Every structure is written in structure tokens, then in C-alpha cells.
Amino acid sequence: xxxxxxxxxxxxxxxxxITPEIAxxxxxxxxxxxxxxxxxxxxxxxxxxxNELGVSTSNDEKDIIMNADIIVQLGLLNDNKNSLLKExxxxxxxxxxxxxxxxxxxxxxxxxxxxxLELLPxxxxxxxxxxxxxxxxxxxxxxxVESFANFEKAIPMMMTAAGTIPAAKVLVVGAGVAGLQAIxxxxxxxxxxxxxxxxxxxxxxVESLGGKFLTVExxxxxxxxxxxxxxxxxxxxNKQEELLSETLKKxxxxxCTALIPxxxxxxxxxxxxxxxxxxxxxxxxxxxxxxxxTAHTKVDEVIDKNGVKIMGESNILNKLPTSASNLYAKNVxxxxxxxxxxxxxxxxxNLDDEIIKKTLIK
Numbered sequence: 001x002x003x004x005x006x007x008x009x010x011x012x013x014x015x016x017x018i019t020p021e022i023a024x025x026x027x028x029x030x031x032x033x034x035x036x037x038x039x040x041x042x043x044x045x046x047x048x049x050x051n052e053l054g055v056s057t058s059n060d061e062k063d064i065i066m067n068a069d070i071i072v073q074l075g076l077l078n079d080n081k082n083s084l085l086k087e088x089x090x091x092x093x094x095x096x097x098x099x100x101x102x103x104x105x106x107x108x109x110x111x112x113x114x115x116x117l118e119l120l121p122x123x124x125x126x127x128x129x130x131x132x133x134x135x136x137x138x139x140x141x142x143x144x145v146e147s148f149a150n151f152e153k154a155i156p157m158m159m160t161a162a163g164t165i166p167a168a169k170v171l172v173v174g175a176g177v178a179g180l181q182a183i184x185x186x187x188x189x190x191x192x193x194x195x196x197x198x199x200x201x202x203x204x205x206v207e208s209l210g211g212k213f214l215t216v217e218x219x220x221x222x223x224x225x226x227x228x229x230x231x232x233x234x235x236x237x238n239k240q241e242e243l244l245s246e247t248l249k250k251x252x253x254x255x256c257t258a259l260i261p262x263x264x265x266x267x268x269x270x271x272x273x274x275x276x277x278x279x280x281x282x283x284x285x286x287x288x289x290x291x292x293x294t295a296h297t298k299v300d301e302v303i304d305k306n307g308v309k310i311m312g313e314s315n316i317l318n319k320l321p322t323s324a325s326n327l328y329a330k331n332v333x334x335x336x337x338x339x340x341x342x343x344x345x346x347x348x349x350n351l352d353d354e355i356i357k358k359t360l361i362k
Contacts, residue, residue, distance in 0.1 A: 001345060003336070004068035006036040006061045008075065012314070014321035015328055016040055017072040017093070022329040023055045029337065030345060032056070034064050043322050069347070072332050076100055087111040090339070090347060092332060094118050094131060097361055098263075104361055113349060115359045117335060118261075126355050128334040133177045134327035139286055139316050140181030140257060144170075146316070147253045147284040148189065150302075150309060156190020167192050171251045172211070173244075173268055173293055174258030175202035178286055182255045183211040194247065197258075198236065214247060216240050241270065249276045254283040256293035269294040271305075279307025288312025335359075 003026055005017045016039060018026070023033050034056040037047060047057045058064055065071060065084045073093040076082065082103065085091060087110060095116040097104050107114045117131045127133070148155055148168075157167040170186040172179045175197035183206060186193045193211040195202070203213040216239045248254070248269070259265055265287035274283070274295060285297040289312075296303045296310050303310040317324040338355060341348040351357045 001030065001069050001340070001347070002032045002034065002067060003070040003072065004034040004064045005039070005072050006064055006077075006081075007039050008073065009078070010042065013074050014042060014315075014318045015074050015325045016043065016321075017074060017325075017329055017332055018055075019325055019329040020045060020049050020053055020055075021326070022333045023050060024053050025333055026336075027054050029340065029342060031070075034058060034068065036061050036064060043325065070336065072336070074328070076103055079103075082107065085110065085112050089113070090115065092117065092335065095361070098261075108361060114361045115335070115356075116361055117331065117359060119359045119361075120335075121354050121358045123354065129331050129338070129355070131328055131331045134331055135317060135324060136176065136178035136257075137181045138320050138324050138327070140178035140255070141185045142316050142320055143178070143255050143257075143284045143286050144182050144185040144189070146311065146319075147255060147282045148186075150311065151253055151282050152280060153252070155186075168252040169194070169250055170253045170255065171195070171214075171247060173197075173254065173256045174287075175199070175206050175213075176257060176259075178257040179255070180205055180209060182257065183209045186253075186255075187211065191253070194251070196240070196244070198240075214243055216243055240268070241273070244269070245273050245276055248273050249278075251277065252281050254281070254294075256283065256285045256287055258293050259287050259290060265290040265293055267291075267293065267295065271295040274305050274308055274310075277308045281308045283308065283310045285310065285312035286316065289314050 018035060026033050035050060037057050037059045050057060062084055065081060070090040075093055076095055090113045092115045095104060097116050104114055120126045120129055154165050155168045158165040168191045170191040170193045172182045172195040175195050183193050183195055187210045194214055195206045195211045196214040206213045216236060258268060283294050285292045285294045287293045288297050288299045292312055294310055296305055297312045299312055299314045339347050349356060
């Protein structure tokens with residue numbers, strides 16, 4: 001069996017899907033591994049490092065794609081390369097099927113087995129493959145670091161002979177994986193941390209990390225069976241808006257992480273709320289690429305609104321590509337291992353397996 005990966009468009013994506021550590025694991029399973037030349041050079045990984053493990057490198061991406069049984073990537077290939085994919089090949093990545101429906105439908109029509117890893121069910125057996133959790137963890141951490149780097153005051157409380165500097169107050173909107181890591185990171189760095197989420201189950205998790213959970217009066221538990229947030233009612237939104245408007249008057253830094261799978265990000269921090277914030281405050285919007293949780297968010301721009309900086313990037317993980325690649329590659333390897341029938345040296349697309357059934361796009 002041949003597994004392959006080519007370099008992503010470096011302007012969009014700096015992560016890689018096969019690291020040397022994981023290439024070694026594929027080879028030990030019995031796979032032949034092929035990657036494009038200079039595949040990891042931007043991460044400080046030379047072709048020689050891969051070659052020493054038994055990985056083949058090639059400058060002919062067309063040949064790599066056409067001869068592979070399994071192709072693993074971060075996202076979809078471009079149109080020209082998609083046309084090279086052939087029947088019965090397996091394509092694995094984070095394909096955003098809601099946004100890329102037409103492209104993926106064309107792949108399915110060609111009988112290409114297309115797996116999108118963000119569709120993994122939230123079950124215990126799938127945890128080692130859960131790319132949303134591994135990548136969101138890093139994103140939550142980095143969002144706090146970026147916010148603090150742009151905040152022009154000290155974060156922890158400092159007591160000096162000249163006086164006391166108060167600790168910065170941080171609000172995390174959305175207490176999923178990214179939000180919880182943001183809470184933990186901000187708390188470790190000495191901030192006073194508040195958090196809000198539509199899922200009441202988050203309250204205990206937030207408090208276990210030292211955060212203060214802001215509860216909307218009469219809140220309902222807006223959690224799907226899969227553990228994701230679902231859309232709130234108008235009544236909840238109005239109560240949440242009142243609570244946030246008051247809270248934001250004393251907040252220095254806001255980290256927004258609220259997403260609803262397959263939908264535009266909910267608008268939570270509105271213009272009138274921003275007007276209540278102190279000049280010099282920071283909002284980091286991790287939901288920017290899906291429309292943003294904040295009014296005025298623009299992807300890859302810093303917007304100054306009455307002294308409040310609003311930030312959001314298309315891919316914050318491009319600032320942590322080595323760590324993100326290491327985790328992503330492990331997630332993908334665990335997914336491929338679940339597909340692979342080692343005894344018969346073939347891929348077994350077993351639709352009785354919930355992991356396979358939920359991620360295969362048909």
C-alpha cells in the first residue's frame with residue numbers, strides 16, 4: 001500500500017500531514033511513503049531526514065498523486081490536482097464539506113473515498129484521531145499569547161514599592177477545547193479569567209481551571225448529543241447580550257472561540273458592547289474565518305475601534321506549524337490505522353464502524 005502527501009499552498013497552510021516520526025510508523029505498518037521534495041524544509045525538516053527513514057521524495061507531484069493508494073493532506077487539493085485523483089483512491093484531510101460541497105461532490109462522483117476528519121464522532125475510541133481537539137487546543141493557547149503580546153499593560157498583579165499593578169481581566173467566549181485552553185493559559189499567566197458558554201456542562205470545567213463562569217439567568221443547556229454547541233434562542237441571546245454588555249465594561253482582553261459546526265459563527269460581541277470597553281482593550285476572534293463572533297472582525301487585519309483592537313487570523317496555527325503538524329500527523333496516522341487491515345494488506349472501509357461511517361462523505 002502506498003501513502004503520499006504533497007506540500008500545501010504555503011501562503012495558506014504551513015502544517016504538514018506526515019512528520020518523520022509518523023512516516024516511520026507508516027513504514028513499520030507496511031506502507032510505502034512518498035512526499036514531495038522540500039516537504040518539511042520550512043519546518044526545519046530536511047528531505048534527508050525523511051529519506052533515512054525509507055521515505056521517497058519526488059519533485060513530480062502529478063506522479064505522487066496518481067500512484068498513491070491513500071493521500072493525506074490538511075485541506076483539499078487545487079482544481080488541477082483534484083483532476084488527477086482516480087477511482088478507489090482514498091483522500092483524507094480537513095475538507096470543510098459545508099463550504100466545499102461542490103468540489104467534494106465531484107470527488108464522490110468519481111468514486112474517490114473522501115474522508116473529512118472534522119466529522120469524527122465524539123466517542124472515546126475516536127479521541128486519538130480528534131483533529132478538532134488537538135488543533136483547537138493549540139489555537140486557544142496561541143490566541144491568548146497573541147492577545148497578551150498586543151496588550152500594552154502587564155498581565156499578572158504586581159506589587160511594587162511604587163504601587164500595585166492590578167491583574168488583567170480576561171473574558172473567554174465559548175468554553176470548548178480552544179476556550180478551555182485559553183482559560184488555562186490566561187490563568188497560568190496571572191490574569192483574572194471569566195468565561196461564558198451556552199452549554200451548562202462547561203461551568204464545572206471552567207471553574208476547575210480557576211475561571212469564573214458567567215451564567216445567564218434561566219439558561220437552557222444548548223448542547224447537541226455530539227457535545228457541540230447548538231444555536232441559542234432569541235430569549236437566551238438577549239439575556240446573554242445584557243450580561244456581556246455589563247461584563248465587558250471591566251474586561252481588558254476578550255478571546256472569542258464560539259463556533260457552530262457547519263454554520264456561520266454566531267455574532268456575540270456587538271458594536272454597542274465594543275463601545276462599552278476601555279480603550280487599550282484587545283479582542284482576539286478565533287472564529288474570524290467563519291464570519292467572526294465580533295462586530296468589525298476582519299480576517300488577517302487588526303481593526304481599531306475607539307481604541308479597542310479587534311484581531312482575527314485565517315489560520316493561527318501557521319504560527320505554531322511544528323507543534324500543530326506533530327499532533328495532526330498523529331491524529332491522521334491513528335485514523336489510517338483504523339482503516340488498515342494489516343493481515344490482508346488492504347484498506348477496509350467498514351461502514352459498521354461509526355468512525356468510518358461518519359467521516360466518509362457519500
